Amino acid sequence: MADRYDVLIVGAGVAGSALAHALATAPRPAPLRIAVLERSLEEPDRIVGELLQPGGVNALKSLGLESVVENIDAARCEGYCVVDAGAGKMVEIPYPGKHEGRSFHHGRLIMNLRAAARRAPGVDLIEATVTDLIEDNSSKRKVIGVRASLKGQEGKQPFFAGLVIIADGCNSNFRTSVLGGTGVKPTTKSHFVGTILKDAVLPIPNRGTVALIKGSGPVLMYQISEHDTRILIDVKHPVPSDLKAHILANIAPQLPRSVQPALKLALENDRLRRMPNSYLPPTPQGSSSLKPGVILIGDSWNMRHPLTGGGMTVAFSDIVVLRPLLTGVPDLGDWNQVKPALDRWYRDRKPLASTVNILSVALYDLFGADAPELEVLRTGCFKYFELGGECINGPVSILSALAPSPALLTYHFFAVALYSIWVMFAHPQRVPGRPDEKPRYAVARLDQYPFLLYKSARVFYTACVVFGPLLWAEWFKHVGPSKTTLMLGLVGSLAIWSVVFS
Structure with a gap:
C-alpha cells in the first residue's frame, strides 16, 4: 500500500529542508506527517548557496534554525569591498550596525539543514528520485502525490499527500508542468566560473570583494572557511574555448595583487566549474494556479542573479512568511482552503523578495x-x-x-x-x-x-x-x-x- 502524508516535499536542498522543519515545528491541533524526497542524501558539492546575507541570518533565527550555520567552519561576512580595477581604487561598504552575514561550504550547510529536518517531529527523509506527479483521475488536474524510484530498489513507488511542494532547484523538472510553458523559462545572461583559492588574502578581511574588471563582467570573492576563499568570475557568451588562458590573460592581472598568487595556483591544480546566472520572476500560485494541489518554492519558482548573494535569503524569508499561512489552513488537502494562503503569500513576500531580485539584476547590468x-x-x-x-x-x-x-x-x-x-x-x-x-x-x-x-x-x-x-x-x-x-x-x-x- 502506498504511503500517505499530509505534505510531500520534492527536494532536500535549502528550501525543501528548511520548509520541512518549519512546517513540522509550527503549532497545529494535530502534527503533520511530512515526507522529503531527495535524489541523493550525500553531501552536495556546488559553487552556489555559499553566502547568506544578514537578512537571511535573521530569517533562520525566526525559523529556529540559527544553529545550522554553526560548526561548519563558516566565515563571518561584515560587508563588501568594491574594487575598480580600471581606476585602481577601492571602497569599503560595511553592513549597517553590527549585522553580519555568513559564508560557508554549501554542502556543509545542506547537511545541517537535513539533520534539522530529520530531527523534527513527523518528518521522513527519503532517498528517492521523483519521476512523475500523480493527478486525480476524476479531475485530471489536481495533484495528489508523486511517483519515485527508491534508491537501491527497482520500479516506482507512489507517495500520496494532501499538498505537494516542489523544491528541486534551478533546474526543476516540474516547473513547466506546474506553471505551464508561458513565461516560466529562466533567462541567462552569463555564467559564473568558480574555483577555490587556498589561503588567499582579500583586500579587507571578512568582506566580500567585488572586482569591477575592465572589458569583462565582475569578479566576486568571499571567504567560505578558514583556508578557503570562493572566487566567481563572470563570463559572458560566447564562453572562451580556453577558460584558464582567458582568466590568466584578461582577469588575473586586474585583480588585487594579494589574491593573484592563489588564483594562479588554483588554475594550475584545480578544475573550473561553471553555473548559469539566471533570472526567473515569480508567478502567482493560488487562485490562478494551472495545477491545484502542488506549489513551487525556492529556485524552482523564483531566481535572481547570484551577484548579490540573495538566493538563500529570499528562500528562508519566503518560508518565514509561508509557515504561519499554511499553519492556519485546517486541511492542506483542500485546495480551496490553500488558495487564499498562497495568494496572501505572493503579496506578503513581495517587499523583500522583489527588492533583492531587482537589485541583483540591475546591479549586474551596471557592474557587467x-x-x-x-x-x-x-x-x-x-x-x-x-x-x-x-x-x-x-x-x-x-x-x-x-x-x-x-x-x-x-x-x-x-x-x-x-x-x-x-x-x-x-x-x-x-x-x-x-x-x-x-x-x-x-x-x-x-x-x-x-x-x-x-x-x-x-x-x-x-x-x-x-x-x-x-x-x-x-x-x-x-x-x-x-x-x-x-x-x-x-x-x-x-x-x-x-x-x-x-
Missing part, C-alpha cells in the same frame, strides 16, 4: 557594463559609494535584505543614475591616448557640453530600460489595474524626488 551608457552608470555607482554616509548605508541595507523597500531601491537607483550624469560633467575623465602613454585626465570643456547633454539623455534612458522591466516583472505583471496605477504613480514620484534632491 558592456555598453557606453552602462559604463557611465558603473562609474557613477562606484563614485556614489565613495560619497559614503547614506549613499553606502542605504544600498547595503537593501542588498543585505535588512531594508526590504522597493521605494528605497527606486530612490537610490535613480540617484545613482543622476549622479552618474553629474560625474560626466564635473569629474575628470580619462583623455584618449596611446596605450604606452601615461593616463591623462581632464574635466569636460564647455564645447563638449552639447554631446554630453545628448549622452546624458541616453544614460538616463538606459537606466529606465534596465530598471523598468524588472519593476514590471516583480510588481506590476500580476496585479490589477488600480494597484498598477498606484505603483506607477509612486515610482514616478520617486523618480522626480530623486531628480530634485540628488
